[in-house]
Amino acid sequence: MMIENIVCTGCSLLCNDVDVEVQASSIKRTRGACSHGDSRLKGFQQNRLRRPLIDGTPTDIDKAIEATTERLKSAKAPLIYGGECSSNRTIELALKLAERLEAYYDAPPSICRVVIPIQEELEIKSFSLDEVLDEADFIIYWGVSAADTHLRHASRYAVMPRGSVVKMGRESRIVATIDARESMTMKISQHKILIDPCFDTRIAKAIADLVDGYSPSLDDVTARQIAILVSDLKRASFVALFLGSNILRCNYCGETVRGILESVRRLSARYKCSVHPMAENVNSYGQAKIMWKTLKTCSPYSFKEKKSAEPLHVLVARQAIDFVLAINSDVLTQIPLEASRSLRMKLACTTELRSITQENSVIAMPIKILGVEAGGVVTRTDGVNVDLKPFITNDEVPSEEEVLSRLLASI
Numbered sequence: 001m002m003i004e005n006i007v008c009t010g011c012s013l014l015c016n017d018v019d020v021e022v023q024a025s026s027i028k029r030t031r032g033a034c035s036h037g038d039s040r041l042k043g044f045q046q047n048r049l050r051r052p053l054i055d056g057t058p059t060d061i062d063k064a065i066e067a068t069t070e071r072l073k074s075a076k077a078p079l080i081y082g083g084e085c086s087s088n089r090t091i092e093l094a095l096k097l098a099e100r101l102e103a104y105y106d107a108p109p110s111i112c113r114v115v116i117p118i119q120e121e122l123e124i125k126s127f128s129l130d131e132v133l134d135e136a137d138f139i140i141y142w143g144v145s146a147a148d149t150h151l152r153h154a155s156r157y158a159v160m161p162r163g164s165v166v167k168m169g170r171e172s173r174i175v176a177t178i179d180a181r182e183s184m185t186m187k188i189s190q191h192k193i194l195i196d197p198c199f200d201t202r203i204a205k206a207i208a209d210l211v212d213g214y215s216p217s218l219d220d221v222t223a224r225q226i227a228i229l230v231s232d233l234k235r236a237s238f239v240a241l242f243l244g245s246n247i248l249r250c251n252y253c254g255e256t257v258r259g260i261l262e263s264v265r266r267l268s269a270r271y272k273c274s275v276h277p278m279a280e281n282v283n284s285y286g287q288a289k290i291m292w293k294t295l296k297t298c299s300p301y302s303f304k305e306k307k308s309a310e311p312l313h314v315l316v317a318r319q320a321i322d323f324v325l326a327i328n329s330d331v332l333t334q335i336p337l338e339a340s341r342s343l344r345m346k347l348a349c350t351t352e353l354r355s356i357t358q359e360n361s362v363i364a365m366p367i368k369i370l371g372v373e374a375g376g377v378v379t380r381t382d383g384v385n386v387d388l389k390p391f392i393t394n395d396e397v398p399s400e401e402e403v404l405s406r407l408l409a410s411i
């Protein structure tokens with residue numbers, strides 16, 4: 001059976017124009033998906049955990065929830081971790097659970113967690129991707145290769161399509177890519193600026209200075225490249241800036257993003273500007289947004305001390321955490337191997353697929369695949385909420401929202 005216009009959960013673009021052919025609870029064929037979406041959708045039945053496990057022994061979900069409840073209740077310093085691959089409702093439940101347990105809460109690093117607080121503070125706007133499609137005539141990819149990470153970003157929204165204002169599509173748009181290394185996206189860019197790592201703020205300031213008529217102090221080659229870029233920029237009316245996770249490689253990424261956004265604020269006096277973090281996982285944006293709205297911070301958080309906590313690898317290294325509930329998130333891959341050893345068998349997890357974290361968990365709870373077997377709202381990389389509808393029935397495992405609701409009710 002062919003099902004049309006499902007939402008692909010292969011990345012945070014959440015393309016809603018993908019068709020799938022379903023046979024016997026599997027997806028045999030996709031139409032319209034990129035290679036990432038195709039492998040997410042066609043591969044969702046592979047590498048799955050079919051039954052809950054306690055100490056490696058198959059059990060049922062009631063016993064797994066009961067065992068997780070006991071371990072969380074008896075822990076002195078538990079951590080609830082994840083949300084980037086979960087629905088918004090699950091993230092809210094995870095935060096409530098962490099609050100009730102006076103636990104730590106954290107999720108994987110994300111450019112969204114850096115950009116959203118600074119963007120709000122500096123009151124810099126973000127228009128939807130549909131508005132970018134219609135109107136944006138100057139596209140900047142900064143610290144991201146969308147051609148490698150968000151495969152349909154250029155073709156569906158930002159570069160190729162014809163919009164109501166940008167009527168000629170690709171021919172009416174200028175594309176600039178700024179990054180510390182060569183990328184595939186540079187191949188479709190008129191302007192390719194390779195910068196030294198952590199040099200971003202100076203480049204952003206140089207662009208704003210030149211637009212305002214000041215001479216930037218840069219080396220000759222970069223100054224010439226920026227001058228050519230700015231001569232194109234001066235003819236534009238709507239600038240859309242996409243910030244990617246390569247910026248996180250800089251130790252001072254918060255200061256870097258602040259520097260870039262302060263320059264965008266100066267550009268906003270002349271142009272319509274829109275800033276977007278390129279969310280790394282399907283709901284990295286929702287995770288950061290909900291955390292910011294709830295806690296007014298996107299840093300690791302201690303509900304016991306009611307303030308931001310140390311980074312996860314520091315907490316783990318000094319053994320400040322004695323039990324972790326990972327919410328469909330591979331927490332063990334986020335910390336150094338040596339530190340991660342101390343967490344083994346102090347873990348419980350919900351999980352769509354088998355993972356390193358699941359293999360080292362004392363309790364593992366399989367869940368329905370979000371956007372295929374389970375519905376829920378997630379947030380697209382431009383901040384627009386998207387309602388996912390399940391299209392394959394699976395009564396063998398619960399949804400993640402159900403598991404979190406039951407855990408919350410039992411604590």
Ligand code: SF4
Nearest residue numbers: 008010011015034037
């Ligand atoms: S770009 Fe992302 S959402 Fe769109 S089809 Fe590819 S993986 Fe799916």
